[in-house]
Amino acid sequence: MRTKHVIAGVGVGLLVMAGPVRAHHAFSSEFDVKKPLTLKGTITKWEMINPHSWFHLEVKDPNGQVVEWMIEGGSPNSLIRQGVTKNSIPIGTEVTIEAYAAKDATNKAVGRNFILADGKRLFVGSQGSPGAPDSGPAAPGTQPLK
């Protein structure tokens, strides 16, 4: 119990120190750093809800059984401003998701990276996205599509 508190405290400390990592909640309380996973599956539903969107994914387990996973993603408000809508992510899109599993022992995880079959990242905004500066060079630090 005590150890858990210390770990949670360190997690919050790191998040604060990291500065840019400012999000709605301390991810380290909800997800398990010791359980990184990579899921390959098909998107079946996107819950566009705040503070975090949730992507539903059908994943085949090693026995060939289809298992449903829920993946926590960024605020839909931010994604929509980047031009990402339900039309950009059709149901049935195949993705590989690098994630950390939830601590609540269900099939939930926080999605770090969503990678399409051709290796492209799914959501990275472009300079032409509605929320982005609409001219000039790429904003410094913006990662181009792979």
Added chain:
Amino acid sequence: MRHRAVASFGVLLVAIAVTVVATRSVAGQAPSPAKAAAAKKWTVPRTPDGQPDLQGFWTNSTYVPLERPNNVAKAIYTEQEFAAMIKDAAARETEQTEPGTIADVHYDFTQFGLDRSQSAFVKTLRTSLIVDPSNGKLPPLTAEGQKRAADRAAERRRMGATTDAVQNMPIGTRCLIMAGSGPPMMSAGYNSNYQIVQSPGYVMILVEMIHDARIIPLDGRAPLPENMRQWMGDSRGHWEGDTLVIETTNLNGKNPYRGSSEKMRITERLSRVDANTLGYQFTVDDPATWSTPFTAEAPMTKSVGPIFEHACHEGNYGVRNTLVGARLEEKKAAEGAAKKTSQ
């Protein structure tokens, strides 16, 4: 004459330091003489009833910290230093952290539109939002302010971990109010968008995070009685020339700003600087917390509308997931301890 020179210098400073961004401008580019002339010609638009028109969608998303970083001595960056600072800050947002570390348990912000560099953000050359005190830092805490900070820390320790009970979780996680909702209105980290709507006698500021509307009367009515306390306080506005001045008191103290007390008085000043810039300055006066008042400048730049609803409670699985996860971990730890004892 000297006065005029100082005034011109002030205009220049505003053009260089406060201005911003405009969606058409190129990062790091100095304003051209043509642009400066255009800025001079620009006149403040008016609403049909003659008020300066502040309406529209604005963002205060910024890389400039409230307080000047310890390793920075100057108040204003050069263009080159500014470009380097932005590059460094944006790189930190995009970098992949070390897999398997606690800091890594989050999204890649570039993928989720949460890094600031992909959206409109305010580009000022200031090294801190705080302009007074001149060292860019919060003034020293009073003895009362220090004691309150210590008492609050002790209370948090007494309550236990943030995952012990929903009441222990930060109010932002619980979707009650975000730190940037204001006043003072501060960059929320992401979705830092505001919509201003004016009607005769009122100004309304809709805050995207997390869907709060500040309704500010301008008709000179009396403030609320002292015992009536609200999350965002009680605001009254008036015009000083083309500047909207908003005075706020009667905060309920449940969302303290940097350790403030319920006695905090905030004076905000909003004015149009140019077509793409809304000047925003605020002064915090809280003698129960800080030895002197302090003033910060956090200008806003044009954002893209509409303000999307941020119905944070409805989708807040995170609180449930966190609490259930913490209870399971406790159970596992207890079972592990019991096993050890029985061996």
